[in-house]
Amino acid sequence: xxxxxxxxxxxxxxxxxxxxxxxxxxxxxxxxxxxxxxxxxxxxxxxxxxxxxxxxxxxxxxxxxxxxxxxxxxxxxxxxxxxxxxxxxxxxxxxxxxxxxxxxxxxxxxxxxxxxxxxxxxxxxxxxxxxxxxxxxxxxxxxxxxxxxxxxxxxxxxxxxxxxxxxxxxxxxxxxxxxxxxxxxxxxxxxxxxxxxxxxxxxxxxxxxxxxxxxxxxxxxxxxxxxxxxxxxxxxxxxxx
Amino acid sequence: xxxxxxxxxxxxxxxxxxxxxxxxxxxxxxxxxxxxxxxxxxxxxxxxxxxxxxxxxxxxxxxxxxxxxxxxxxxxxxxxxxxxxxxxxxxxxxxxxxxxxxxxxxxxxxxxxxxxxxxxxxxxxxxxxxxxxxxxxxxxxxxxxxxxxxxxxxxxxxxxxxxxxxxxxxxxxxxxxxxxxxxxxxxxxxxxxxxxxxxxxxxxxxxxxxxxxxxxxxxxxxxxxxxxxxxxxxxxxxxxxxxxxxxxxxxxxxxxxxxxxxxxxxxxxxxxxxxxxxxxxxxxxxxxxxxxxxxxxxxxxxxxxxxxxxxxxxxxxxxxxxxxxxxxxxxxxxxxxxxxxxxxxxxxxxxxxxxxxxxxxxxxxxxxxxxxxxxxxxxxxxxxxxxxxxxxxxxxxxxxxxxxxxxxxxxxxxxxxxxxxxxxxxxxxxxxxxxxx
Ligand SMILES: Nc1ncnc2c1ncn2[C@@H]1O[C@H](COP(=O)(O)OP(=O)(O)OP(=O)(O)O)[C@@H](O)[C@H]1O
Ligand SMILES: [Mg+2]
Numbered sequence: 001x002x003x004x005x006x007x008x009x010x011x012x013x014x015x016x017x018x019x020x021x022x023x024x025x026x027x028x029x030x031x032x033x034x035x036x037x038x039x040x041x042x043x044x045x046x047x048x049x050x051x052x053x054x055x056x057x058x059x060x061x062x063x064x065x066x067x068x069x070x071x072x073x074x075x076x077x078x079x080x081x082x083x084x085x086x087x088x089x090x091x092x093x094x095x096x097x098x099x100x101x102x103x104x105x106x107x108x109x110x111x112x113x114x115x116x117x118x119x120x121x122x123x124x125x126x127x128x129x130x131x132x133x134x135x136x137x138x139x140x141x142x143x144x145x146x147x148x149x150x151x152x153x154x155x156x157x158x159x160x161x162x163x164x165x166x167x168x169x170x171x172x173x174x175x176x177x178x179x180x181x182x183x184x185x186x187x188x189x190x191x192x193x194x195x196x197x198x199x200x201x202x203x204x205x206x207x208x209x210x211x212x213x214x215x216x217x218x219x220x221x222x223x224x225x226x227x228x229x230x231x232x233x234x235x236x237x238x239x240x241x
Numbered sequence: 242x243x244x245x246x247x248x249x250x251x252x253x254x255x256x257x258x259x260x261x262x263x264x265x266x267x268x269x270x271x272x273x274x275x276x277x278x279x280x281x282x283x284x285x286x287x288x289x290x291x292x293x294x295x296x297x298x299x300x301x302x303x304x305x306x307x308x309x310x311x312x313x314x315x316x317x318x319x320x321x322x323x324x325x326x327x328x329x330x331x332x333x334x335x336x337x338x339x340x341x342x343x344x345x346x347x348x349x350x351x352x353x354x355x356x357x358x359x360x361x362x363x364x365x366x367x368x369x370x371x372x373x374x375x376x377x378x379x380x381x382x383x384x385x386x387x388x389x390x391x392x393x394x395x396x397x398x399x400x401x402x403x404x405x406x407x408x409x410x411x412x413x414x415x416x417x418x419x420x421x422x423x424x425x426x427x428x429x430x431x432x433x434x435x436x437x438x439x440x441x442x443x444x445x446x447x448x449x450x451x452x453x454x455x456x457x458x459x460x461x462x463x464x465x466x467x468x469x470x471x472x473x474x475x476x477x478x479x480x481x482x483x484x485x486x487x488x489x490x491x492x493x494x495x496x497x498x499x500x501x502x503x504x505x506x507x508x509x510x511x512x513x514x515x516x517x518x519x520x521x522x523x524x525x526x527x528x529x530x531x532x533x534x535x536x537x538x539x540x541x542x543x544x545x546x547x548x549x550x551x552x553x554x555x556x557x558x559x560x561x562x563x564x565x566x567x568x569x570x571x572x573x574x575x576x577x578x579x580x581x582x583x584x585x586x587x588x589x590x591x592x593x594x595x596x597x598x599x600x601x602x603x604x605x606x607x608x609x610x611x612x613x614x615x616x617x618x619x620x621x622x623x624x625x626x627x628x629x630x631x632x633x634x635x636x637x638x639x640x641x642x643x644x645x646x647x648x649x650x651x652x653x654x655x656x657x658x659x660x661x662x663x664x665x666x667x668x669x670x671x672x673x674x675x676x677x678x
Contacts, residue, residue: 045675054588055672075592082590089675093585097252107589109245154589 001162001193002028002051007060009046009216020046021057021216028195033188035207036197043216044197045090048164051195052085053077082111086160088168090197092151094139100126100150101135107158125153128183144171152180156187163187165196169203181206242595246602253579253603254610260575261607264568268611271564272651273618278550278557280623280643284636285446285546289434290374293497294536297372298504300329300494302515303530304523305473314542317532318471319442320490324523328514329494330366335507337497339366340456343440344464346418348405348452355405361467362418362452363440364459370396370429372497373439380412380427383455387426391457396427401451418452421462429453435635436545438536440493442468445545446636466491488523498533508533565658568607572659576600576666580674587671596667604659605652612651616644 009021020043028034038044049055050062053069062069064080072080086107094103101122108118126132129149139147148171155163165184169177181203188194198204212219254261288294301317302325310316321329326340342364349357367382369375383394395416402411415422432449458464463481470491478487498504508531515529534542583596619639626637639647 049672049675052588054675055670075594078587078590078592081588082592087588089585089588091675093581093588093675095582095585097249097256097582106586109242110586110590110592110595158590 001030001032001065002026003061003063004051005061007050007062008058009043009050009055010058019216021050024060024213024216024218026211026218028193031188031191031193032209033185033194033207034196034209034211035204036195036211036213037199037201037204038213038219042213044213045166046216047213048166048195048197052087052164053081082107084161086155086158086163086192088151088155088163088165090166090170092139092144092147092171094147094150094154096139099136099138100131100142100153103139103150104154104157107154111158121157121159122153125157126150128156129153129180145173145176148172149176149180152183156183159187159192161192163192163194163196165194167197167199169198169200177203242598243602246599247606249599250603250606253575254606257575260571264571264607265611265614267564267567267571268608268651268655269614269618271561271654272612272615272647273622275554275557275561275650276615276619276639276643276647277622277626278553279646280619280639281626281633281636282546282550282554283643284435284638284640285550287435288537289436289438289540290536293374296497296499297536298496298498298507298533299536299539300496300511301532301534302511303526304488304515304518306525307527309473311473315530315532317530318473318490319493319543320469320471321492321494322488322490323485323492325518326492326494329496332510332514334510335496335498335503337368337372338495339368339372340492340494341365341369341440342456342459342464342492343443343450343467344454344459345467346452347420349417349420350405351415351417351422360401360452361448361450362454363450364454364456364464366456369453370427372495375429375432378428378430379410380425383426388455388457391455391461393421393423393458394426394455395423396429396453397425398429398449398451399431402428418454419462423454436540438540438545439495440468441539441543441545442493445540445543446633448635460485496533504533561654565654568655569658569661572604572607572662573665576662580666580669583666583669584671584674587669588675593667596669597663600663600666601656601659604655604663607659608652608655609648611655612648615651616647619643619647 004024004026007021007024008019011018011020024047036044036047046055050057069077095106098106104122104125105118108121123132126135129152131146131149131153134142134146139150142150148168152168155165163184168184169180172180177200184194184196196207204210290297300321301319302321303317304322304325305318311318313319321340330338330340343361344364345359345361347357348360349355363369367385367388370377370382378399380396382396383392387394395418399408402408405411405416406414410428411425412427414425416425417423434449436445437447437449438445468491470489472487472489474488476487476489478484478489496507498507511531512529515531518524519526586596616639623637623639627634
């Protein structure tokens with residue numbers, strides 16, 4: 001589904017040149033659930049943004065469903081993004097003027113989904129994240145964790161084939177975090193491909209495949225097999241080290 | 242989606258009430274001032290009789306000695322002599338033609354109820370009403386016989402009929418003009434035109450006459466002109482008879498010529514007529530000069546819409562541009578502050594075009610609101626014009642066109658001012674604002 005080959009991303013600011021990604025290569029199959037870890041500033045968000053076509057890259061090749069993203073126009077990218085990709089941003093990035101219901105509605109509107117169907121999906125997703133009763137609230141009336149859950153609901157409502165989640169549990173307590181993880185696992189089972197950035201080792205371990213980004217490069221290592229959660233394998237410990 | 246954009250615009254306006262109010266006020270003031278000057282201009286330049294303005298011709302003849310000049314661009318006098326007016330009127334061609342002249346009377350009813358008052362009147366031919374589209378509510382124009390016999394008959398308009406008779410059908414009743422009794426034979430609708438194109442002598446925007454009498458009364462009652470009388474040579478005019486036989490210009494003349502052929506025939510006729518008159522020794526002229534000008538040419542020739550007016554409209558549009566420049570600045574600030582939100586929308590699948598459309602709708606809403614308030618300001622401005630210059634009272638109003646034009650111009654102007662900010666904001670790279678927590 002996703003094929004990145006020698007992707008480079010250089011940020012050019014006034015004085016410094018930051019090599020956020022260097023020769024980054026990755027293959028993701030349809031239906032995978034990948035946890036991405038790595039130190040702060042290593043390029044995880046940059047990778048997700050490029051995967052989601054939110055940012056151009058400096059060099060390399062990126063195929064999404066065999067389409068060369070580098071050759072697409074801005075409008076075509078917007079279309080693809082709208083049809084295939086769901087985002088959970090590192091900052092929640094809710095729109096302050098809109099209430100929860102309307103925030104979740106945003107991607108559905110751009111996709112041209114009919115009002116009745118929108119309503120069904122939004123209520124369903126808010127229910128899943130436990131915020132159905134607060135649909136009329138504005139983001140600033142919610143706690144950080146609640147806002148995080150709205151952002152998740154917004155991503156789920158689009159029923160994306162490809163979900164990019166940047167620290168989706170960063171602001172949640174461990175119970176809530178596990179619930180969110182279960183939600184993600186649910187939609188993964190239903191067929192969605194998921195790439196999730198996380199600092200939470202325990203959550204990362206629950207994902208069938210782990211990758212680590214260090215200094216803009218993939219620290220390649222073993223592909224983990226699906227296993228019961230909570231079981232720490234030696235290989236896993238090695239990754240943490 | 243459009244409704245959704247409207248909704249978003251409305252929220253955005255409410256979110257920053259002060260800036261929104263400022264922008265709307267700026268547009269409203271700009272539009273208000275523009276519409277004030279534009280409305281006056283529009284009324285001034287409006288065709289007063291659109292369906293036949295190209296068939297009504299004002300006649301000018303040069304009956305002065307060769308070499309004499311006049312104040313007009315082509316040295317033709319505006320009006321005709323009594324001799325020429327009568328000759329042209331008595332000719333067989335065309336069917337509809339008329340001389341006319343502004344005069345006036347002291348009007349009373351021979352009762353104590355209505356105090357006598359002075360009122361302008363038009364002495365003219367019986368064809369006048371049909372030519373200038375003055376419809377009768379009751380009665381009709383005077384007959385050929387009444388015209389020849391200079392019968393004391395009068396046509397009044399509805400307004401005067403209202404004042405004197407409370408609006409009832411007063412045909413057959415008497416009124417007193419300068420202490421002589423006249424029979425009312427017809428009542429015409431009030432004349433709803435803004436330019437007194439048929440007689441520009443007393444100013445193009447003066448009120449229309451409410452009283453009409455046969456032109457033959459000018460002779461029998463020795464009615465004097467309330468317009469201009471001009472001579473081009475010394476003449477010893479003592480009696481009214483002298484006045485009638487003089488070479489003085491004091492009568493307007495109009496002819497209705499329906500086809501180019503008729504216009505050609507009439508031109509030929511006038512050419513022959515003028516040569517004849519020259520040979521009679523009334524004036525010494527080799528070259529024949531005359532002019533037939535249709536209504537719009539006549540208004541143009543008389544500079545009814547002055548250069549000042551055009552300059553004023555131009556200036557007010559420049560002022561509107563200044564207002565728009567301010568709005569552009571305010572919008573730029575407002576839209577760019579919203580870049581993070583736009584980034585999120587882009588990431589969630591909005592195309593550039595959708596973002597652009599959303600912002601254009603927002604500026605259009607601003608324009609619409611500004612335009613509506615602008616109409617209010619324009620009304621105030623026009624009220625001011627009416628108070629200051631009563632002469633413009635009929636002109637300083639907004640007709641439907643102008644009422645519709647105001648928001649249209651406002652929206653158009655705002656969209657122009659909003660294009661750049663909207664374009665800038667829709668180019669937002671989605672990613673930039675997503676990283677920061
Ligand atoms: N727009 C930008 N302009 C310049 N430098 C940037 C920009 N975005 C990211 N960087 C730099 O690129 C590098 C990678 O950033 P990135 O946000 O991908 O890190 P990250 O792995 O997501 O970190 P964290 O775990 O803290 O979220 C960092 O050094 C960062 O400073
Ligand atoms: Mg990050």
